Amino acid sequence: MVKFGGALITKKDKQSVAHLEIIKNLCSTVKEITEEGIQVIIVHGAGSFGHLKAKQWRLNEGYLPEFKLSDGTCSSQREAVVDVRKDMLTLNGIVVSELRKVGLNPIPHPPHEWASNLGPKFTGDLVRFQSDDVGTIHVTFGDVVDVDDQTEFGILSGDDIVARLSIELPGVESLVFAMGGVDGLLKVPPHLATDEDLIENWSPDVSYEGLHQADIDVTGGIGLKINRGHLVAKSGVNVHLINGEYPERILNLIRNQDWIGTTILR
Ligand code: IPE
Numbered sequence: 001m002v003k004f005g006g007a008l009i010t011k012k013d014k015q016s017v018a019h020l021e022i023i024k025n026l027c028s029t030v031k032e033i034t035e036e037g038i039q040v041i042i043v044h045g046a047g048s049f050g051h052l053k054a055k056q057w058r059l060n061e062g063y064l065p066e067f068k069l070s071d072g073t074c075s076s077q078r079e080a081v082v083d084v085r086k087d088m089l090t091l092n093g094i095v096v097s098e099l100r101k102v103g104l105n106p107i108p109h110p111p112h113e114w115a116s117n118l119g120p121k122f123t124g125d126l127v128r129f130q131s132d133d134v135g136t137i138h139v140t141f142g143d144v145v146d147v148d149d150q151t152e153f154g155i156l157s158g159d160d161i162v163a164r165l166s167i168e169l170p171g172v173e174s175l176v177f178a179m180g181g182v183d184g185l186l187k188v189p190p191h192l193a194t195d196e197d198l199i200e201n202w203s204p205d206v207s208y209e210g211l212h213q214a215d216i217d218v219t220g221g222i223g224l225k226i227n228r229g230h231l232v233a234k235s236g237v238n239v240h241l242i243n244g245e246y247p248e249r250i251l252n253l254i255r256n257q258d259w260i261g262t263t264i265l266r
Contacts, residue, residue, distance in 0.1 A: 001040075001041050001043070001162055001165055001174065001175040001237075002041070002043070002175075003042075003043045003045070003158055003159065003176070003177045003225075004042060004044040004095070004178050004244060005045050005177065005178060005179045005180055005244065006045025006046045006047030006049070006050065006051065006142070006158075007047055008047075008180030008181075009045070009091070009095070009180075009244075010046075010047030010048045010049055011047070012047050012051070012180075013052075014048055015048055015053070016049050016090065016091075017048060018049075018094050019180075020094070022180075022244065022245060023094060023095060023098050024098050024101075025247050026178065026247050027095070027101070027102050028102055028247075029248070029250055029251060030099065030102070031103060031104060032251055033250070033251065034134045034135060034137075036255075037134060038134070038173075039131075039132070039134050039136075040134075040137055041129055041138045041139075041165060042095070042099075042137060042138070042139045042140075043140050043158045043161050044095055044139070044142075044158060045142050045157075045158045046091070046141065046142045047091075049088055049090065049091040050084055050088055050091075050142060050143075050155075050218075053080055053084050053087065054084055054155055054218045055217075056069070056071060057081075059077060059084065059144055059154070059218065060154060060155045060218040061154075062150075062152055062153060063078075063150070063152040064077065081144050085110070085143065088110070088141055088142075088144075089110060092108055092110065092139065092141055096108050103135075104135055104136075105133075105135050105136050105137065106138075106139050107137070107139065108139050108140070109139065109140040110140070111124070111140060111141065111142075111143035111145050112143050112144060112146070115143075115145050115161070116145050116146045116147065116148060117146075117147055117156075118147060118155070118156055119160060120164065120228065122156055122160060122161075122164070123148075126164060126165060126168050126169060129165055130169060130170075140158070140161055141158050141161075142155065142156060142157045142159075142161070142219065143155075143156055155218050157219035157220065157224060159219065159224045159225050160224075160228060162175060162228070163175075163231055163232050166232040166235070166237050166239075167231065167235045167237070172237050173238060174237060174238040174239070174253075175239045176240050176250055177225055177229065177239075177240070177241045177242070178243075178244030178247070178250065179241060179243060179244055180243075180245065181243075181245070183195075183198050183242075183243045183260050184198050184199065184200075184241045184242065184260070184261040185198070185202050185210070185222070185226070185241055186198060186199065186208060186209055186210070187199060187209065189210075190209075190210070198260070198261075200262060201262070201263050201265055202263070202264050202265065203264075203265040204230065208222075210222030210223065225241070226264070229241070229264045232264075233265060233266040234266045236266070238263070239263065240261050240262065240263050240264070241261055241262040241264070242259070242261035243260070246260075249261060
């Protein structure tokens with residue numbers, strides 16, 4: 001199970017710009033993993049394809065009857081929901097197309113079509129992600145989904161989806177969070193960190209620092225990843241945080257060679 005972080009695969013402060021080279025490299029790595037006979041499921045984040053507009057339109061707060069804004073592209077929250085879903089399909093289309101180019105058979109599962117409600121207990125049948133063919137890659141992502149109460153909609157993070165898949169699908173061995181700009185979990189804020197500040201093994205008694213850009217991020221940043229990662233680790237699945245700009249580190253991990261990153265202990 002791999003989560004491609006939105007900050008890794010997009011330029012986070014520029015509306016809807018993908019990091020194509022990084023996506024290509026990640027997809028080649030996925031291909032190499034499947035060549036070792038290991039099946040991969042991909043969940044990706046939103047980055048600038050989701051967070052900027054969702055934040056501007058306060059979609060993470062659900063439907064706000066009094067809320068008014070006009071940004072020249074849409075005139076209501078409901079229109080913004082449609083737009084963000086479209087933008088996420090565009091980003092997903094890029095990932096899917098790069099997977100096809102390396103010879104894999106990706107199957108996209110847009111959450112607004114099969115999932116509803118928010119957080120780790122979201123509703124949605126996960127059976128669609130099961131298959132035993134290594135060439136078939138199920139792909140899903142963080143999205144705006146419907147919510148059953150008066151809030152109408154909200155943001156379901158890819159971190160919640162990947163955690164549920166890791167815990168509930170049979171036979172999942174490892175979950176890798178591929179992140180952008182950091183080698184793993186750090187003891188000090190990323191811009192101050194040196195190699196010695198990487199936490200190689202994290203358990204709840206180890207304190208860490210992470211940058212949560214609350215001004216642009218509508219989901220939970222690093223805190224959400226650690227929380228969900230720890231739930232997964234406790235279920236017996238290996239959980240690792242790796243710098244996705246160096247995808248060979250993921251291969252090294254799988255091949256039992258030296259790798260750089262953080263393991264979340266149970
Ligand atoms: C967020 O999903 C989805 C939207 C904002 C529409 P994630 O929480 O998985 O995204 P990243 O990884 O933080 O970008």
